[in-house]
Amino acid sequence: MDTRRLFRTSSLALATAGLLISGCTGGSTSPSASATGGQPASGGSGPVAALKPYYSQNLKWRACGVPDFECATMKAPLDYAKPTGDSIKLAVARKKATGPGKRLGSLLVNPGGPGGSAVGYLQAYAGIGYPAPVRARYDMVAVDPRGVARSEPVECLSGKEMDAYTQIDQTPDDAAETRLLAASFKKFAAGCERRSGEILPHVSTVEAARDMDILRAVLGDEKLTYVGASYGTFLGATYAELFPDRTGRLVLDGAMDPSLPSREMNRDQTAGFETAFQSFAADCVKQQDCPLGATSTADASRRLKAFFKELDAKPVPTGESRKLGESLATTGVIAAMYDEGAWPQLREALASAMAGDGAPLLVLADTYYERDSDGSYANLMYANAAVNCLDLPPAFTGPEAVKEALPEFEKASPVFGRGFAGASLNCAYWPTPATGEPHRIEAKGAAPIVVVGTTRDPATPYKWAQGLAGQLSSGRLLTYDGDGHTAYGRGSDCVDTAINKYLLEGTPPQDGKRC
Numbered sequence: 001m002d003t004r005r006l007f008r009t010s011s012l013a014l015a016t017a018g019l020l021i022s023g024c025t026g027g028s029t030s031p032s033a034s035a036t037g038g039q040p041a042s043g044g045s046g047p048v049a050a051l052k053p054y055y056s057q058n059l060k061w062r063a064c065g066v067p068d069f070e071c072a073t074m075k076a077p078l079d080y081a082k083p084t085g086d087s088i089k090l091a092v093a094r095k096k097a098t099g100p101g102k103r104l105g106s107l108l109v110n111p112g113g114p115g116g117s118a119v120g121y122l123q124a125y126a127g128i129g130y131p132a133p134v135r136a137r138y139d140m141v142a143v144d145p146r147g148v149a150r151s152e153p154v155e156c157l158s159g160k161e162m163d164a165y166t167q168i169d170q171t172p173d174d175a176a177e178t179r180l181l182a183a184s185f186k187k188f189a190a191g192c193e194r195r196s197g198e199i200l201p202h203v204s205t206v207e208a209a210r211d212m213d214i215l216r217a218v219l220g221d222e223k224l225t226y227v228g229a230s231y232g233t234f235l236g237a238t239y240a241e242l243f244p245d246r247t248g249r250l251v252l253d254g255a256m257d258p259s260l261p262s263r264e265m266n267r268d269q270t271a272g273f274e275t276a277f278q279s280f281a282a283d284c285v286k287q288q289d290c291p292l293g294a295t296s297t298a299d300a301s302r303r304l305k306a307f308f309k310e311l312d313a314k315p316v317p318t319g320e321s322r323k324l325g326e327s328l329a330t331t332g333v334i335a336a337m338y339d340e341g342a343w344p345q346l347r348e349a350l351a352s353a354m355a356g357d358g359a360p361l362l363v364l365a366d367t368y369y370e371r372d373s374d375g376s377y378a379n380l381m382y383a384n385a386a387v388n389c390l391d392l393p394p395a396f397t398g399p400e401a402v403k404e405a406l407p408e409f410e411k412a413s414p415v416f417g418r419g420f421a422g423a424s425l426n427c428a429y430w431p432t433p434a435t436g437e438p439h440r441i442e443a444k445g446a447a448p449i450v451v452v453g454t455t456r457d458p459a460t461p462y463k464w465a466q467g468l469a470g471q472l473s474s475g476r477l478l479t480y481d482g483d484g485h486t487a488y489g490r491g492s493d494c495v496d497t498a499i500n501k502y503l504l505e506g507t508p509p510q511d512g513k514r515c
Contacts, residue, residue: 091150112230223248324358
C-alpha cells in the first residue's frame with residue numbers, strides 16, 4: 001500500500017486511487033507571481049522575455065485515436081529558474097464545445113493523484129460524462145502534468161520490482177521486517193533517481209501550475225476556468241496563489257489543506273479512511289452477505305483487523321504467482337473506500353479471501369495501483385511519490401520516528417493506523433530535497449473559488465475542505481453530506497446544480513451551502 005494519493009474517481013473501474021500515505025502533498029513554496037493579462041509571470045524565474053516563446057507557441061492539434069478528441073504537444077521550461085535552458089513536452093487533449101449556446105472558453109480538468117492522467121480522465125470520463133450543458137459551452141481540456149503519463153513520465157521500477165514493492169510488509173513486527181521496509185523505500189527512490197534523475201527535481205506542484213498558465217495563454221483564454229478533484233484542488237489553489245488576477249471560475253472538489261505538514265496530513269487521512277470504513281461496516285452488517293460476521297461496526301473492525309493479521313502470517317493463493325498478504329489485502333479494502341458503489345464488490349472479495357481465494361481482492365489492489373494484466377504498471381505511483389516528496393518535507397526521517405508515532409496513528413484508525421504509518425516513511429529516502437513547505441493559501445484578488453467537501457470522504461477528510469475554504473480570501477464552501485471521494489458528478493443533483501450554475505453563469509453557491 002502506498003499512501004498520500006489523492007485521486008478523483010468516476011468509478012472504481014475507471015481508476016481506483018487515492019491519497020495513501022506515501023509522503024503526502026500538501027504545500028509548496030509560496031512564490032510570488034505577476035499576473036497581468038496574457039503575459040508570462042516573472043515569479044523569480046528569470047526575465048519575462050525568456051518565457052514569451054512558451055506563451056506564444058501555437059499548438060498543432062491532431063486526431064489521437066479517440067472519436068471527437070484532439071491532441072497536441074505543448075512545450076514548457078524544464079526549470080523555470082532557467083527558462084532559456086532545456087524544455088519538456090506536455091501532452092494536451094481537448095474536446096471542442098458541442099453547443100448549443102455561446103462558447104464560454106476552455107474548461108481545464110484534473111483528476112488528482114498526484115500522478116493521475118488528466119488526458120486519460122478527460123477522454124474516459126470528463127469529456128463525455130460531465131453535465132451536457134457544461135460540455136455544450138466549454139471546450140473540455142486536459143494536460144498531463146509534468147512527470148505524469150504522457151508528459152515525460154517518471155519511471156522507477158520494473159513490473160516485477162513493483163510487484164515486490166506492493167507486497168512489502170508495512171506493519172513490521174520486528175527489527176528485520178523494519179529493515180526490509182526501509183530497504184524497499186530506498187530501492188524505490190534509487191530506481192526513480194536512476195531512471196528519471198533529470199526531471200525528478202522539476203515535478204513540483206508550483207511548476208505544474210505554471211505550466212497550466214502557459215496552456216491558458218496558448219488556448220487564448222484571458223482567465224483559467226478549472227475543475228480540480230482531490231490533489232487537483234491543491235494544484236488549482238496553487239494556480240490561484242500564483243496568478244490570482246488570471247483566476248476565473250475554479251471548482252476544487254475533495255479539497256486538500258495546504259497548511260498542514262506531511263505527518264499531520266497523513267494522520268488525518270488515516271482517520272478519514274477509518275471514517276469511511278465505519279460507514280462501510282455499518283452498511284455491511286445489515287447485509288446478508290457481510291463476510292465480517294458481525295452485528296456491530298466494532299465487531300466488523302475487530303474481524304477485519306484479525307483477518308489482516310492472519311494474512312500477515314499466512315497469505316492466501318490468488319491463482320497466480322503472487323499471493324494475497326496483508327499489504328495487498330489492505331490496499332484492496334482501501335480501494336473500495338473511494339466509492340460506495342464498490343461496497344458490494346468488496347463484500348464479495350473479502351468473503352472469497354476469507355474462504356482461501358485472494359484473487360478478487362487482488363483485483364481491487366491491482367486497480368488501485370494501475371497494474372495491467374501483463375504485469376506492467378502505469379506511472380501513477382512513481383509520479384505520486386515524485387511530486388509528494390518534492391512538495392513537502394517527509395513525514396518521518398526514519399523507522400524510529402514511525403515507531404514513536406504509532407500510538408497517534410492507531411488512535412486515528414485501529415484498523416489501518418499501523419500500515420498507514422509505515423507507508424508514510426517513503427519520502428525519508430528521497431534523492432531530491434523537498435522544495436516546498438506547508439503554508440496557507442489566500443489567493444487575494446482571485447474570483448470566487450468553490451471548495452467542495454464530502455463529510456465522509458476517506459482520502460480528503462472534510463475538515464481539509466473547511467480549512468482551504470477558510471484560508472482562501474474568496475473561498476465558498478459547498479458541503480456534501482455523503483460517502484465516497486469527491487462530490488461533483490457522483491449523483492447529487494444539489495451539488496451538480498450549484499457547480500453547473502457557477503461554471504455556466506458565474507454565480508457561486510452561498511458560502512456554507514449544504515447538500
